[in-house]
Amino acid sequence: MSLDSMGPSAGGGSSGVGTLSGTRMIHSLSTPSGVDGTVSASHSRGGKKLAVRIQMLDDSVTMFQVQAKATGKVLFEQVCRQLNLLEADYFGLEYQESQSGTKYWLDLEKSLNRQVGLSLIEPVLRFCVKFYTPDPLQLEEEYTRYLFCLQVKRDLATGSLQCNDNTAALMASYIVQGTEGYVQTFCVASLFICPTVV
Numbered sequence: 001m002s003l004d005s006m007g008p009s010a011g012g013g014s015s016g017v018g019t020l021s022g023t024r025m026i027h028s029l030s031t032p033s034g035v036d037g038t039v040s041a042s043h044s045r046g047g048k049k050l051a052v053r054i055q056m057l058d059d060s061v062t063m064f065q066v067q068a069k070a071t072g073k074v075l076f077e078q079v080c081r082q083l084n085l086l087e088a089d090y091f092g093l094e095y096q097e098s099q100s101g102t103k104y105w106l107d108l109e110k111s112l113n114r115q116v117g118l119s120l121i122e123p124v125l126r127f128c129v130k131f132y133t134p135d136p137l138q139l140e141e142e143y144t145r146y147l148f149c150l151q152v153k154r155d156l157a158t159g160s161l162q163c164n165d166n167t168a169a170l171m172a173s174y175i176v177q178g179t180e181g182y183v184q185t186f187c188v189a190s191l192f193i194c195p196t197v198v
Contacts (some may be wrong), residue, residue, distance in 0.1 A: 047067050047068060047069050048067065048068045048069075049065050049066070049067060049068070050065065050066055050067065050068045050112060050120060050123070051063055051064075051065050051122070052064050052065070052066060052075060052112075052123050052124075052125065053122070053123070053124045053125070054079055054093065054124075054125050054126070054127050055124060055125070055126045055127065056083075056127050057127060057128065057147055057150035057151055057154065058150060061124075062079075062082060064078050064079065064082075066078065066112065068111070068112055068113045068120060069111045069112070069113060070111060070112055071108060071109060071110065071111055071112075072093070072106040072107050072108040072109070072110060072111075072112060072115065073108040073109070075093065075106070075112065075125075076088070076092070076093055076106065076108055079093065079127055083127075083143075084143070085141075085143065085144070085147075086140075086141055086144070087139060087140065087141055087144040089131070090129055090130065090131050090132075090133065090139075090144065090148075091127065091128065091129055091130055091147070092105050092106065092127075092128065092129075092130035093105070093106040093125045093126070093127055093128075094106070094125060094126045094128055095115075095117070095118055095123065095124070095125045095126070096117075097116075097117030097118075098117075098119055100117075102117060104116060104117055104118070105130065106118075106125060128151055128154075129147070129148060129151040132148075136148065149174075149175065152171065153175055156168065156171060156172075
C-alpha cells in the first residue's frame with residue numbers, strides 16, 4: 001500500500017470542498033454545508049461559533065466549527081475523529097502568534113478564546129506530531145506511522161530536523177520507498193554511461 005493511498009481522505013469523508021490560497025480545503029463533517037470560510041455571525045443558544053482552519057500534515061486545510069468558549073480538547077477531538085486517528089496522544093495542534101511569530105501548542109484544558117496569542121479572526125492551526133516515540137514499533141496503527149513519516153518529511157524539508165548527509169540520504173530513501181513502494185533494482189550494463197575524465 002502506498003503512502004498516497006493512506007491520506008486523510010481515506011480516514012474520513014467530507015461534506016464540501018473549497019480552496020484556500022491554492023491549497024485544498026475540506027469542510028469537516030461537523031461544519032454545516034454552505035460555510036465559505038467566514039466566521040458565522042449567527043448566535044445560537046451555545047454562543048458564538050468560530051470557524052477554525054486546520055492545516056494537516058499533507059498540507060490540506062480542513063475547516064471545523066466550534067464554539068469560541070469550547071475547550072481545545074473539543075477541537076482536537078473533532079480533528080482526530082475526522083482523521084479516524086486512534087493513537088491521538090502523540091499529536092497536537094500548534095498555532096503561531098501573528099505579531100511575535102512565537103509558536104504555541106493548543107492547551108486542551110483552556111477555552112479557545114483564552115488561548116495565549118490565538119487570533120479569533122480566521123484562526124489557522126497546524127496538526128502535527130507533539131511527542132515522538134523512541135521506538136516506531138510501539139506505534140500500533142499504520143496510519144499513525146504514515147503521519148509520523150509526513151512530519152519527519154516536513155521537518156527535513158524545512159530544516160527543523162538536522163541530520164548529517166548519510167542520515168539524510170537514508171531518510172530520503174525511506175521516504176521514496178514509502179511513496180513509491182519497494183522497487184527491485186537491477187543492472188543493465190548498456191544503460192550506464194561512464195563520464196570521461198579529461
